[in-house]
Amino acid sequence: MITRDAAAFFAHARTLRPDFGPATAQAAFLVAPEGFSLAEQSAQDNRYMAQASGFDAECAMTQHRALHRAMSQVLPTVCFAGDADTPDAVFPNNVFATAAGRYVVGRMRHPVRQREAARADIRNFLGGVMDYAEIDLSTQPHACELTGSLVIDRARGLGLCGLSERCDEEGARxxxxxxxxxATLTFDLAPGEYHANVVLAVLAGRAAIVSPRGFADTGVARAIADFYAPNAIVLSEAEHSAFAGNAIALSVDTVWMSARADAALDPRNRQLLAAAGFQVRAVELDAIEAGGGSLRCCIAEIF
Known part of the structure; x- marks a missing residue:
C-alpha cells in the first residue's frame, strides 16, 4: 500500500505486527566533514543553512570525531573520508541507505549532491564488503533523497514520506x-521544509517525535502522533527550530540528538521519552548544523 489517505494507512498499519525486521540498525557509517562549507545549490531549498561566514570547518571536524567516538560505544561505526567537492557529504543518509541484504542509492535533487552517489568506496563497502545487492535509483529523473525524505518504522515496515523539492510522488513510490x-504514507511538507527527518522521527518502532509545524496538513502530524500514542512526543516551534525532530534511536533504549536539541527539549517531552524507555544522549554539533542538518542526518544506518 502507498497512499495519501492517512486514515486508510493507519487503519492498515494497526493490523500489522512489529515483525518486519530489527527496529534499530546493526551498524552505521558516517562521512567526515572535510572541506565543510556552504553548498549554494543546497541552500536554495534548505532554510536551516547558515551563511558562508557561519561555517567553521575545523570545529565541524572536531565535533564529528566526537560523534563517531560516542556512536562507536554503542554499535560498529565506520567513517569515510570527506571531499571538498562534495561539501554536503557529511549527511550521507540522503544518498545511501540499507535494508536486509541490499543497499539503495538515492537520486539527489542538486548536482552538487548527485556527485556523492558516484562514490566507489561507499558502493564497494556496501556491495563488496557487506555483500549487499544494489538498487541504484540515482540515474532516474525523480528526486528521492532516501531517509531524509522517508522516515521508516523498521519494526513494522512502514514508510512516512514527506514530499518536497527533494522527493516527488514517483520518488516515494x-x-x-x-x-x-x-505500506507508505505520503504527505506534503510545509513550505520551507525540505526533509521529513527534520520534523519526524520514529524511535525503535515504539515511539515518535513529531513537529506539526513541519507538515502542510497538521492533521497528518496528529494522525502519526495518535498511532504512536502514548509514546508520541509533539514538539513546540522552539524544539523544532533546535532540530529536536532530527533524532535517532541507535539502540532500543537510547535516543540521540544534538546538544542544541537536547537543551531545547521540554521537560515534559523528556519525561515522555523516559516513559517510553528512552534515555537521551546528546553530542555537540552546532558547527555541523550550520550545514542545515543535525545528528540524524549524519548517520547512514546499516540493517
Whole structure:
C-alpha cells in the first residue's frame, strides 16, 4: 500500500505486527566533514543553512570525531573520508541507505549532491564488503533523497514520506519498492521544509517525535502522533527550530540528538521519552548544523 489517505494507512498499519525486521540498525557509517562549507545549490531549498561566514570547518571536524567516538560505544561505526567537492557529504543518509541484504542509492535533487552517489568506496563497502545487492535509483529523473525524505518504522515496515523539492510522488513510490515496505504514507511538507527527518522521527518502532509545524496538513502530524500514542512526543516551534525532530534511536533504549536539541527539549517531552524507555544522549554539533542538518542526518544506518 502507498497512499495519501492517512486514515486508510493507519487503519492498515494497526493490523500489522512489529515483525518486519530489527527496529534499530546493526551498524552505521558516517562521512567526515572535510572541506565543510556552504553548498549554494543546497541552500536554495534548505532554510536551516547558515551563511558562508557561519561555517567553521575545523570545529565541524572536531565535533564529528566526537560523534563517531560516542556512536562507536554503542554499535560498529565506520567513517569515510570527506571531499571538498562534495561539501554536503557529511549527511550521507540522503544518498545511501540499507535494508536486509541490499543497499539503495538515492537520486539527489542538486548536482552538487548527485556527485556523492558516484562514490566507489561507499558502493564497494556496501556491495563488496557487506555483500549487499544494489538498487541504484540515482540515474532516474525523480528526486528521492532516501531517509531524509522517508522516515521508516523498521519494526513494522512502514514508510512516512514527506514530499518536497527533494522527493516527488514517483520518488516515494520507487523508495517504497526499493525498501520493500508493507505500506507508505505520503504527505506534503510545509513550505520551507525540505526533509521529513527534520520534523519526524520514529524511535525503535515504539515511539515518535513529531513537529506539526513541519507538515502542510497538521492533521497528518496528529494522525502519526495518535498511532504512536502514548509514546508520541509533539514538539513546540522552539524544539523544532533546535532540530529536536532530527533524532535517532541507535539502540532500543537510547535516543540521540544534538546538544542544541537536547537543551531545547521540554521537560515534559523528556519525561515522555523516559516513559517510553528512552534515555537521551546528546553530542555537540552546532558547527555541523550550520550545514542545515543535525545528528540524524549524519548517520547512514546499516540493517
Amino acid at each position: 520507487l523508495m517504497h519498492e526499493a525498501f520493500g515496505l508493507r
